[in-house]
Amino acid sequence: MDYNYLADLLYPDVKKDISYYEGLYKKRDLSDGAFVTRFAPSPTGKLHIGNLYAAFTSEIMAKSTNGVFYLRIEDTDQKREIENGVQEILDDLASINLSIDEGPNNGGNYGPYIQSERLEIYRTFAHYLVSKGKAYPCFCSQEYIDQMRSTQEKNKERIGYYGKYAKCRDLKIDEIKENLKLNKPYTLRLRSNGDYNKKVILKDAVKGKIEFPQNDVDSVLIKSDQTPLYHFAHVVDDYLMRTTHVVRDESWLSSYPLHAELFYDFGFPMPIYAHIAPVNKKEENGNVRKISKRKDPESRIEYYALEGIPSEVIQIYLASLMDSSFELWYLNNPDKRIDEYKFSFSNMSKSSPLFDLDKLYNISSSYFSRLKASDVYDKALEFNSKYDNEFYLLLKKYKDYSISVLNIEREIPRPRKDIKSYSSIKSIIDYMYDELFINPYDNIEIKSYYSDLPLEYYINNVYDINDTKEVWFNKIKDMCHLFGFASNTKEYKDSSSDYVGSVSDLCEIMRVALTAKTMTPDLYEILKLLGTKRVNERFNNFKEFLNKNKTV
């Protein structure tokens, strides 16, 4: 058969040849050891943390080798596509701050980066394959395929379009012409030369050496609607975009033999593959499964936006999932950038990690504790402008004051670690704003030692806003005995029956009066920041509250 004739018959519109595209998308001029990686999602809905894990892995490997990371949208299946799918992917990636070098919105010399805009390229490459006798049109109906499958299942044979089941493999040119004339829909299939009894070897960057039987299935390359299937598009695109490392989910492992054959047929060099295990999730009942957007709210990207977990934190978490040695390194080098760490595929776990929210929050609170107050303020302002207008306006109105509040026990060697997300800030400092201190004592449990007398004494005889912390606390200790409190906890523990409480209980009265909470940051700092007027007000209000509740 004259394959050139067949190729022109099937693709009469193809005028260019593959060397045109090879010249157009030249080998990238990068330094030795630079990786070219990509993230190639389909616009079928929001991303989840597992997708992000793959995307981040690709990005960080490129970044840490001074390579290129690009985004390619795989939208060749219109049936599954959703509205705004591309935008959602872009938003999700932006929310964890991945730096995309090339993509639909970033430009680049290897585009288009959306597969539906590359159809002419695919047709040219399909034409090439047909002209080499490596692909052929298949007019088999869905009914035939279904029937073939059930026969194979019944006979316990391997399933697939191969060998004697590949009816269209050896169609005569006249038959093909006849079918085309009748406008019969057809797919383009690979004419496989593989031998199932021979091996093909994958040297995977993560999994190591894996042997498979060779592919001998005449897989569909181009659908009857003329759009390519993943396998075909992957080979063409990753070659033309000069990808050096294909990072993808391990579920692709089993289609490696097909991909290997396609690369071979085209005569293209193969990229290095890194098949990574998907992120899993443990259910309440102990079952482990792949993390899911629907079932696991914390797997959705919006969860982190809503919680106010910084993108850096997510990156640090993903990095430690990728390579647990990173964790130790980062602990010792908290000021370095993530990409300064030398990541390696071979350090990646071969098995699926379990998603661990506790660990993420732990990383988050450490992260927050290292920030400067003004940085926390800026980001908190930004966060609340989206999610909490009331708090946003307060932060904005009392800028310097708010920064001081956020600076309590911060920017010191062992800073507080109570903030774990931007959304948690409000509940930690809300009492510092009169506007949010409304009916504060409603839920206070009045303890036996609560009394307004120490407050009264404190404000009249002790309080001096200019005291240092040490002087202040010594004064507090001194006044303990006047009201039956032990001046230190040891004293109280030794003979608790002699006292109504200890100095910590005395402080608790002040703390509750000022903040309506029993647990807050440093009391001294709070007193200072609230200022004389408000301390007076709050003490008086608390006194009123105590009196009212005593009589009832």
Added chain:
RNA sequence: GGCCCGGUGGUGAAAUGGUUAACACACUGCCCUCUCAAGGCAGCAUUCACGGGUUCAAGUCCCGUCCGGGUCACCA
């Protein structure tokens, strides 16, 4: 079912044939402390899925078994 991948504490995991199986998160206790958050110290917990074999020596190498997962589309 065929093919492929995986299996070290509750979790992430280190270990490259060589002490008592690191470290981090979580949990528990103690210390420190005006409460909390921290910080310090200690503890809990892995018969390295199971069974054989090789070796002076096995989590590590070999064989078998079991369990979990993936894949076998005109989805990606």
